[in-house]
Amino acid sequence: MIEVQNITQSYSRGKEILKDVSLTVREHEITALIGANGAGKSTLLSVMTNLVPAQSGQVLLHGQDIRKMKSSELAKQIAFLKQSQQLAIRITVNDLVEFGRFPHCGGRLGDEDKRKVAEALDYLNMGDMAGKYLDEISGGQRQRAFIAMILAQDTPYIFLDEPLNNLDIRYSVEMMKNVQRLVSELGKTVIVVLHDINFASAYADHIVAMQDGIIAKEGPPREVVTPQVLNPVFEHKFHIIDHDGKQVSLYYDHDEASSCKFCG
């Protein structure tokens, strides 16, 4: 159970990135954070994972303030995948996934840890790639290796910051399907920052739309992926169509939109 209570976060110059944000994360579901650049999605994610400690307000994990938790204990509950995974060192997929066991074993891998690593690799179909170096495999495979690491970390909560960055359509779909499996098969709770509204609409159970540091609207995709919500959030004119029960947004400047560019 993660509860975000009245988080206000600002840079040193006084600009508020988050303004009194409160949110209760829905268990065993995918929650997608959407919003324009600078709306505070990544900052909210950093605060929720204590990567950046909350300045005002608090984040409660099972009723406990995460700032007061030991970082190794927190890492057994919350796994976090940051936006870019550029590593300064050259390691194999297996090495990377083994790092996921660090919160549990402090780097001293026992049989249990090795079993979890093998399971995570198998679960994401990476068993045959375990010995390859990360710079030898494709971007999509690398992203999958990082998901395997998080899986080996064995946490109930998983936070992903723009996991589809730099992935082509095929790998993006594969990634979201894997994330769905984590929720449906393993009962994880996933919070993911997404740029593509259609991916959020198709794969998330719950969408939180952020605008200028506040939550503009949250709810199931059907309620959030509507022109009424999205137009002000992205300051852009959206056209929503229904396709197989999913709402798909069209956001290029088609004729109706261009005639009404500034009607918001």
Place this chain on the structure above:
Amino acid sequence: MAENFAGAKPKQLWLKFLSFAGPGSASTQAAGSKKRSVTVFVVLAVLLVAAMALYLYSRTWAKMLPIINLGIPVSPDAFSNILARAIPHLVAMVASAVVLAVVSLSFQTITQSRVLTPSMIGFDSVFVGTQTALVFIFGASHVLFANPLVNFLVSAGVMIAISFFMFGFILRSSRNNIVFLLMFGLVLSGIISSGTRYLQIIMNQSEFFQVQAATSVNINNISADLVWYVLPIMAVVVALTLMRHRKFNVMSLGPQQAKGLGLAYEKELNINLVLIAVGMSVATALIGSLTFLGLLAVNAARELLKTYKHMPLFICSAMVAAFALVAGQGVMELIRGAIPVTAIINLVGCSYIFYLILKENRV
């Protein structure tokens, strides 16, 4: 088809051996790199022992050769005296080299850079500056400069104090921004160096030579007593750093990733900076400024082992550093001090940095 496969296999193995990057299962690769690191360690151990033998030989037996000695025989008493002096010097070199290598690796890991060493943020210039200021203010015969133990305490103390100020003040005000720390250190070391040069120009010539002698790496002038006092401090620094080797592995993934994996990053950073400050200060105050030794050793170890794991890297870089210093000093003794040992190390170190920068640039 089957023949094709059989034909391709040896080639693949050969490629894998060369590049260490070819396809293969984790287990065969692990076995390959294990075998390789065993070879590396054995060769290094042999080289290190040979270097130590060379050093002891050139300090003692070589001095008894008729050509050098003008045919005057050395009495057994004098011989054992020389040997008794040479052994603490050997210990001092090995210990300082180990400390420098170990703290350089930990510094590179926390700064996420392969081309930095702690000397670059001013330890050397603070050391030279302290010596110069002591001589300038108190004179070369004052106890603060002339007594090796007191001098060591003062210069190590000043270095530790300045680095603690830098780490504490700068990191706190810039929210653990390592780049800012590096810039500040670089500027500080520039200011201290030019101040030092100014003092050296206006001081009298004999004092200047005394400062030169005290700050250049001169193994034979190290006080034997001092070595035994300093050794425990060095041992503690090395032990505490090596103990954290698994944490260093995680830190090498970068601050965010390390935090995500439950490492108390800020705390670890502070502990390591303290260890680096103490280690660098003690080693520099004991032996003098060896800017490139750490850099050379750590990068040689990385190239030799091709691993990210810190335990083998720590041991390997310590061995390379000890070998470079002892062998260099042994050669220097043999040719009777025609070239200072730092000149050899700096020459090799500098060329190696050029090579690294060019190589990193290409990747």
